[in-house]
Amino acid sequence: MPARTVRSDRTLRRPGENLGRLLAENLRVKIMGGEYLPGARLPSEAQITEEYGVSRVTVRTAMKLLESQGLVDVRHGSGSYVCDFGSGIMAGLQELRSMSASIRDMGMTPEIERRVVVRRKPTATESGRLQISEDDSVIYIERAVSADGQIVAFSYEVILDTGFPARVVERIGKVSMFHDLEQQGLLPVRALAKVHAVSSKEIGWGRGRPDSGLYLLLDQVHYERHGRPVVYSQTYFVEGRFEFAILRTR
Amino acid sequence: MPARTVRSDRTLRRPGENLGRLLAENLRVKIMGGEYLPGARLPSEAQITEEYGVSRVTVRTAMKLLESQGLVDVRHGSGSYVCDFGSGIMAGLQELRSMSASIRDMGMTPEIERRVVVRRKPTATESGRLQISEDDSVIYIERAVSADGQIVAFSYEVILDTGFPARVVERIGKVSMFHDLEQQGLLPVRALAKVHAVSSKEIGWGRGRPDSGLYLLLDQVHYERHGRPVVYSQTYFVEGRFEFAILRTR
DNA sequence: GGATAACTGTTGTCATACAACTTATTTCCG
């Protein structure tokens, strides 16, 4: 009898989710967990079809998704294979995830210190990036992110304020900002990031500030699933304390 | 009568190509060319099916591919829409393309100057990255890439030497290295790039060398479609002369 | 022995049908 674990998972009830994505997540966990080693061949689409009790159409969408994420390589007439760099380094920049989750994946403990949290009007630049009027309201935050006690990034963030209750603002960004935003129906699903090398003594604060003043800047706008900008952030990663990888595909 | 332009395109004869990818390329050109504006709804899958004379399965694979590239947004029950940042800035880092092609896309004229081209044994680091023996042979190149006469990057590249004829080595990297490698059956389809901020006066050469010494370093290994490493390169992009964008998706 | 042919298993594509969702319109009821 088929497992049907995928079908019964109620994550499906969230908008934008579907069976294909869910199956992809499932397979992803198995691959990351080492069930299928790099270079190994995955079960055939027919086998996966049986095992999970879904149609081959669904299996194919899942495989194609994993392929686009660089986790597997689907070869016509041969099979699907786990890519060589699949497990280890792979917490790539092209994937939109919370910083704390990425840090946890690397086996380290994340910690977040909020320095500023205010509700205010946006500046001209900010209203431009978020495509809102200068009369609208935003929530401004300054945070420092640490891994195992060492600061890895300083972040300056501007969040679209759709009338957040005060109690939400109170704890926003304390753990995962993604989670907070999802509650408000503003879950970011895409982000366009511009990357720069920056050398400046003006960035950051406190004891954890590096001597070098050398940072990798991610200047990015996050969008929710209908294309509306929800967050504009500038995150300065201390050079050398964070491994940045990008998977580039054809 | 259906156009059938897609089916008759002989690009299909290349390994790894398929109808879905080809159709995606076709639609991509239309989107980039402004035929469908950002935010607009694309024709339904049924309509595209008719127009191109392919099955809906193929249309769906194409759409899903474009979605994974961040060009379109497929919404259940509603339709597929062109993403807002689709046309303009979109020459993202997550896409593996030749530098000269990227520069051309930005409406500038690329120019490449080769400073060194030699066949030699790999160093320990190089043989490690390329997963070859230290007794094997590689081709080492140093290049400077310009856009409209201004140097935008210095690149140090190590190419796996599978016994290239001398006349190939002679002109390798003069225009597009991708093209040269494809001739040898070594076309890179994936690359894993590590990103760093670098401040150094030791990088680069000649008159185009910047005063700041501030670079964005892409330390990357390119892989051909079976996962074999074919190129290890370190490219130093002069900060401020090149806009680097990454599309991050969930 | 070496090229060739046949065979098997795999992914790619096709056709058709229905489920689930979105959107706009219509209907109904207070």
Place this chain on the structure above:
DNA sequence: CGGAAATAAGTTGTATGACAACAGTTATCC
């Protein structure tokens, strides 16, 4: 008349079955 609910039409998501195209292996032939 206003607003909620039902309806309808259009779209993407999933299921099923079939065959084509390709990769690898095995068997065959000269």
